[in-house]
Amino acid sequence: MGGGTLEGVHTVLTVAGSLDAESVRERERAAPRWVWADTRAVYPALVRAGVRLARCHDLTLTEALLLAHDGRYGEAHSAQAAFARLHGLPVPETGDGPAAKQDTLFEPERTELGAAELAEVHADQRRRIAALPEPGRFRLLVAAESAGALLAAEMAHDGMPWRRDAHDELLTELLGPRPVHGMRPARLQALADEVAAAFGHPVNPDSPQQLVKAFKGAGLQIGSTRSWEIKKLGHPAAAPLLAYKELARLHSFHGWTWADQWVRDGRFRPEYVVAGVVSGRWATSGGGALQIPKVMRKVVVADDGWALIVADAAQLEPRVLAAMAGDAGLAEAAGEIDLYSALAASFGGERENAKLAMLSAMYGGTGGDAAKVLAVMRQRFPQAYRFVEDAAKAGEDGKVVRSWLGRTSPPPSGHWRELVSGPEGARAARDRGRFTRNFVVQATAAEWALALLAVLRGRLPEPARLVFFQHDEVMVHCPLDLVEEVAAAVAASAAEATRLLFGSTPVRFPMEAVAVSRYSDAK
DNA sequence: CACTATCGCGCC
DNA sequence: AAATGGCGCGATAGTG
Numbered sequence: 001m002g003g004g005t006l007e008g009v010h011t012v013l014t015v016a017g018s019l020d021a022e023s024v025r026e027r028e029r030a031a032p033r034w035v036w037a038d039t040r041a042v043y044p045a046l047v048r049a050g051v052r053l054a055r056c057h058d059l060t061l062t063e064a065l066l067l068a069h070d071g072r073y074g075e076a077h078s079a080q081a082a083f084a085r086l087h088g089l090p091v092p093e094t095g096d097g098p099a100a101k102q103d104t105l106f107e108p109e110r111t112e113l114g115a116a117e118l119a120e121v122h123a124d125q126r127r128r129i130a131a132l133p134e135p136g137r138f139r140l141l142v143a144a145e146s147a148g149a150l151l152a153a154e155m156a157h158d159g160m161p162w163r164r165d166a167h168d169e170l171l172t173e174l175l176g177p178r179p180v181h182g183m184r185p186a187r188l189q190a191l192a193d194e195v196a197a198a199f200g201h202p203v204n205p206d207s208p209q210q211l212v213k214a215f216k217g218a219g220l221q222i223g224s225t226r227s228w229e230i231k232k233l234g235h236p237a238a239a240p241l242l243a244y245k246e247l248a249r250l251h252s253f254h255g256w257t258w259a260d261q262w263v264r265d266g267r268f269r270p271e272y273v274v275a276g277v278v279s280g281r282w283a284t285s286g287g288g289a290l291q292i293p294k295v296m297r298k299v300v301v302a303d304d305g306w307a308l309i310v311a312d313a314a315q316l317e318p319r320v321l322a323a324m325a326g327d328a329g330l331a332e333a334a335g336e337i338d339l340y341s342a343l344a345a346s347f348g349g350e351r352e353n354a355k356l357a358m359l360s361a362m363y364g365g366t367g368g369d370a371a372k373v374l375a376v377m378r379q380r381f382p383q384a385y386r387f388v389e390d391a392a393k394a395g396e397d398g399k400v401v402r403s404w405l406g407r408t409s410p411p412p413s414g415h416w417r418e419l420v421s422g423p424e425g426a427r428a429a430r431d432r433g434r435f436t437r438n439f440v441v442q443a444t445a446a447e448w449a450l451a452l453l454a455v456l457r458g459r460l461p462e463p464a465r466l467v468f469f470q471h472d473e474v475m476v477h478c479p480l481d482l483v484e485e486v487a488a489a490v491a492a493s494a495a496e497a498t499r500l501l502f503g504s505t506p507v508r509f510p511m512e513a514v515a516v517s518r519y520s521d522a523k
Numbered sequence: 524c525a526c527t528a529t530c531g532c533g534c535c
Numbered sequence: 536a537a538a539t540g541g542c543g544c545g546a547t548a549g550t551g
Contacts, residue, residue, distance in 0.1 A: 206546055208530055226531065228537065249532060252545055277542060281535085288543060291534040312535095363539030370539080430538090438540035442535095471535045471541090 005055050005458040006143045006451065006500060012057075014119040018042070021049035033057055035122050037079035037113065039149035039274075047157045054458060058146040059118065061275060062125050065141065068408040069132065071400065082121045083113055134406060140500060141405035141447060145275060147454035151466060152272040152282070159267025160289075160467040161308070161477060166299040167259055174295075175247055178256050185251060191244040198237035205244045253288060254296055262287040268300075272469075279439055280407050280446040281471055290470050300519035307483050310522035311490045311513035312473035313449065315339045318358045320445045323498075323507040324404055325387035329380060334507040347376055361388050362441050364434030388437050395436025396429040403443035404501060409436055444501075445472065448509065451500050456493035461485055475519070487513040 011032035024046060034056040036042050046053070063077040075081075076091055084091045113121075132138050172178070176186030184192065196202050203214045208225045215222050215235065222229050227245060230238050262268055268287065276283025284290055292300075302308045313319075314337070322334035329346065336342035343354035357373035359365060361384070378385040391401050398412045398420070412420075412432060419428040449472055456474065457466060464478035464486050478486050494511035516522050 204547085207548085208546095209548075224530080226537090245532080249545085253533070253543090279541065281541070283542060285543090288533080291532090291543065293533060316535095360539065365539035367538060368536060427538090434540065442541065473535080 005147055005454050006140055010055065012122070014115045014122060015042075016113060016115045016118055019046060021046055021051050024053070025051055028053055031055075035059065035118060037118060039146070039153060043150060043153045044157065047153050052154065053150060055143070056146045056150055057122065057142065058149045059121050059125065061145050061149060062142050063121075064275065065138070065145065065407060066125060066128050068410075069138075069402070069406055071408075071411060073400075073408065073410045079113055079118060079121050082124070083117050086120065086124050132406065137404065138406040140451070141403075141407060144405075144447065144450040144454045145280075147457060148274045148282070148450050151453055151457050151469070152274050155466060155469065156269055156271055158465045158467055158477075159264075159269040160475065161266060161301055161303060162259075162263045162268035163299045163301045164259060164263050164266065166301065167263070167296070168256070170296070170299060171251075171255060175251055175255070181257075188244060188247055188251060191240045191247070194240035195237045195244060198235065198240065203237075205241055206248065211241070250293060250295070253291070254293060258287075266303075277446075278410055279443040280403065280450070281442070282469065289468070294520070297522075298518055298520035302477060302517050305480055306477055307480050307515045307517065308467075308519060308522070309476040309478060309483065309486045309490065309513050309515050310473070310519065311475075311487075311511050313452075313494065314510045314512075316445045316448065316472045316509070317362055317441050318343075319507050319509055320404075320448060321362060321384055321387065321441050323502045323505045324440070324444060325384040327381050327383035327387070330384045331506045337508070337510050347380060349373075349376070361385060362438060364392060364430075364437050388441070391440045392433035392437035395439075396433040398432075399436075401436045401440050403440060403447055405444070405447045407443050407447070409439045409443075448497050448501055451497035452493050452511070455496045455500075456489060459489040459493060461489075483515045487515065 011030050012035055013027060013032045014035040016037065019042060028051070031054060034053055036056065036059065038060045039056060039058045043053070043056075059079040059082065060077060063079070063082045067073065067075050067077055076093055078092070081091045083089075129135050129138050129142070168178070171185075175188060179185045192205050195205050199214045199218065201214075204210050211225045212222060214237070215233065218235055218237075220233055220235060222233070227242055230242055262270065268289070270287035270289030271285045272289070273283040273285050276285070282290075300308070318330075318339055319334045322330040330343075333339055333342035333346055340351050340355045340358065343358060344351040347354050347357070353369070353373050356365075356368070356370060357377040360370040360374055361377055374385075394401050395409075398417065400411050401409045416428055416432060419425060422428075449469075453466070453469060453474065456476075460466065460476065460478075461482055464476055464482055466474060467477045468475035474490070476486050476490070490511055490513040494509050498505065498507070498509045514522055
């Protein structure tokens with residue numbers, strides 16, 4: 001593999017149907033860009049056969065990006081649908097519904113299009129991209145998104161190291177021995193009993209309704225059973241209830257049943273969904289890989305003689321904002337390793353205040369001291385401030401916004417348009433403004449991360465493997481003697497991702513890699 | 524019975 | 536302290 005995954009001209013091989021691993025391996029030697037309808041339908045079988053490909057163009061993912069850019073978010077975007085539109089034929093409603101998903105997961109390649117038709121779709125997509133205001137950026141987006149699709153299939157195959165024995169030990173320590181199916185573990189039952197005893201009558205701690213009623217019976221009015229609200233109560237049921245909630249979640253989300261389903265042969269293999277989130281972040285369709293509780297990270301252990309290289313981009317979103325907005329002052333602060341401290345210095349205030357101002361600007365926060373620190377932000381970093389304000393205004397006005405590389409936010413729904421002209425209109429507008437304000441930053445941060453992944457994937461020495469990716473964090477599993485080489489590859493990839501997106505910018509994107517045996521030792 | 528909505532909380 | 540964005544997921548409770 002090597003560089004050039006995202007840039008440059010390559011031989012184009014348009015392929016349809018299921019592919020023979022041997023001939024694919026042979027043709028890969030010319031370093032082509034593989035063009036196919038849907039990576040999910042083609043690549044997993046190749047990966048199982050031991051094939052790894054450097055680059056591809058995923059027609060389905062690209063079609064979704066192009067349609068959204070054209071204000072047609074959410075329309076059917078399969079290669080077949082694209083071909084039908086191109087020829088004025090009825091568009092098959094394959095879309096992304098649950099049924100379509102089932103097909104791609106369990107059926108072999110079912111595309112009715114041959115290589116020639118796919119080549120037509122590809123040529124059409126290239127024309128449409130060339131006609132965009134920023135074709136170079138969009139090409140980068142398409143290449144990175146497609147590389148992500150390759151990687152998602154590879155990570156699903158390779159899996160993250162997961163020690164089943166350590167997991168079982170941890171669960172037993174926290175919950176008691178594994179209960180027979182459908183029963184509460186002993187520790188959970190004991191806590192549930194304590195809660196009931198504190199109320200003086202049976203209460204199901206899993207039922208918010210029953211809890212609200214029980215507290216009401218005890219003379220305590222609560223608006224919800226969120227833990228911060230429970231915490232404020234002096235009631236004797238509060239402590240065991242909070243303990244119950246925490247452990248019950250662990251049991252139901254990452255307990256024994258979860259492990260039975262998702263951990264095999266010492267590996268956790270989640271199903272990643274590339275661009276599953278509107279902002280371009282990945283989602284998962286099972287296994288909850290993006291919500292692994294911190295307490296569980298001690299069971300993620302490198303194989304003997306191997307290490308986990310864990311790296312996350314520090315304060316990625318504010319740095320992305322600094323680079324996009326071209327705000328000289330903010331960019332200067334973002335040239336430091338600890339952005340918030342640099343911000344505080346330039347603010348003339350506390351680090352915490354600087355952080356709050358930054359997050360409020362990006363998320364649309366207004367609570368607490370947000371308004372006060374935002375005023376300072378507006379004065380000190382006017383360009384950055386205006387950048388997110390413009391995005392918010394566009395959202396309030398019902399317009400779409402775009403990321404740096406051209407990913408487009410969903411247009412407002414019909415429901416929203418009704419709401420906005422009704423009595424609650426101002427609120428609906430503000431809500432959407434917060435969404436678009438955040439979209440431009442979150443989506444661009446996702447693009448930076450995607451570019452990093454694509455570059456890093458191409459730079460990893462064999463047999464190192466990317467085994468986990470979570471928004472702004474990556475994990476590589478590699479033999480101990482490759483630790484330094486992999487860590488250097490991570491740093492170089494971060495620099496390359498920055499160059500690819502922003503060219504020369506004073507903004508730094510620190511991504512320090514640490515080598516550990518256990519994931520929990522990484523932070 | 525199957526399906527959907529709501530709640531609440533884990534992660535970023 | 537609780538009027539910041541994005542998600543997935545499971546249990547309960549309500550609906551057809």
